[in-house]
Amino acid sequence: MSDVPGSFTWRVLHERHPSLIARVREAxxxxxxxxxxxxxxxxxIEGIMAPPEDSAHDRDLWESWDRGHxxxxxxxxxxxxxxxxxYRRLLSAVGYFEPGPWRGVDPFEPFKQAELEGEAVDEELRELDALADAPAGERDQALILRALWGNRADLVFRISAGPDLADREAGLVADDSALLWSLAGTGRxxxxxxNAGSELLPDLVLIDHLLHARGTGQVILHVKPLPYYVSDATVTDVLACLRRMAAAGGExxxxxxRLRAAIGSDRLVLRAHAFSCAPLPYREMPVGMRDDFASASLTIMKGDLNYRRLVGDRAWPHTTPFAETTAYFPGPVAALRTLKSEVAVGLTGGTVEALERTGRPWLTTGTHALIQARA
Structure with a gap:
């Protein structure tokens, strides 16, 4: 919930969201x-939540997702x-859904584009040249860690994060990477x-590694059907990343x-399911999405929002087993996530005690991360 003044969730609604509206207006x-x-x-947003517009194309959908809220x-x-x-209401406010000149204009595109064109991305792409010849096990570990820590690229998080974020000590609080790789077989x-941009780039490199080096038969990449949470990836963002990598040359x-060819041969399939923007946990996923995940040897969930939707956005004791909170999921599942909210499960009591003893925040600053998996 977010009704406790000064709490992390309260600050998101009352401070981060107003700040974001101002940034969108400036951009x-x-x-x-x-x-x-x-x-x-x-x-x-300081008062009562209004319903979708009477003429909204997705009014029925949101009413079906409503739980009396x-x-x-x-x-x-x-x-x-x-x-x-x-985020749904923000898109409506800027005319994203209406006929007219603003229809389909991504309000977050200026942030995404600036981030994708940055010098840090040039350096990241150049580093792939050296990694191409690394031993297989070393590449596995390097690529999974790049995909994990790429989650720091969340633009909405950057808007409110302190300038010293990159200098803070970071570390894994859980590491099931060995199990993850054992589950990522030759099937699907x-x-x-x-997120898009410099998080999506290492995700795409990881997908290429699965298809090209690890022998995975097919990868299904789920993205958002609409611009969401500032930097959440859409099909448009996937294409922008492919162009960025192609222009960089080298590896x-x-x-x-290879990824363009994989899309052309259906070895890489893009999905943009409406439920990807639902305000609900994956426990309530529809049949079509459930069938997708059930058919996979492994589903990898990236990022904080997907983690919250995967385990349930609840105040779990941090030692609650990851396997327990994901038991409903229709197949093997893994999470790659830097911690940016107060939800975390699957940690040992010793890890939690050590983190708490530091006296420094660790749940919401993006300075810690986890790789969790269950068969």
Whole structure:
């Protein structure tokens, strides 16, 4: 929940979201109508949650996802629900769904593009040249860690994170990477993406490694059907990353070429399911998505939001077994995630005690990460 003033979840709704509205307004010169709609949303999130517009194309869908929350205060409904609905309402405010000049214009594209064109991405892609000739086991570990720590690239997190984030000590609080690799066989692997840009790039390199080096028969990449949570990946973002890698040349260019060929032969399949934007845990996933995951030898969930949806966005004791919270999932599953919210399970009592003894925050700063898996 997010009804305790000063709590992490309360600050997201009352500080991070208003800040994001201001950033969106600064990044794109919206017309007067769109600016009025953003003003109205800014005022609304301090009060009562309004329903989708009567003419909204997805009104029925959101009403089916409602659990009696619409009509209540924003900070009195489950945090996962309120946070997801905020991004749906933000898209509506900027005219993303309406006929007219703003239809389909991603309000987060300026942030994504600037991040993808940064010098840090150039360096990351150049490093692939040296990694290409590394021993197989070394490449496995390097690529899984790159995909894991790429989750720091979350743009909405950067907006509110302190400038010293990159300098803080970071470390794994759980590491099931050996089990993850043992489950990623020669059949089908599903990867549920999180952020675009410099997080999606190592995800795509990991997918290429599975297909090209590890002999995985097919990878299904789940992305968002709409711009969401600022930097969540869409099909458009996948294509932008492929172009970025191709332009870099070297091993990055070769990876891009192999991935384009894999898409053309259906060895890499893109999915953009409506439920990917649902304000609900994966426990409530529809049949089509469940069938996808059930058919895979392994499903890899990337990022904080997918983790919260996977284990349930609840105040679990941190020692609650990961296998227990994911027992409903229809197949083997793994999570790659840097910690940016208060939800964490599957940790040992000793690990939790050691982290708490430091006196420093570790759940919400992105300075710690985990690799968890269950067969």
């Amino acid at each position: 794109t010169p919206y017309d007067a109508r769109r600016n009025r709609a953003l003003d109205a949303l800014l005022e609304e 619409i009509g209540r205060r924003w900070d009195e409904v489950p945090f996962l629900w309120a946070e997801s609905y905020f 692997v599903c990867l549920v993406a999180d 990055a260019g070769r990876v891009a070429g």
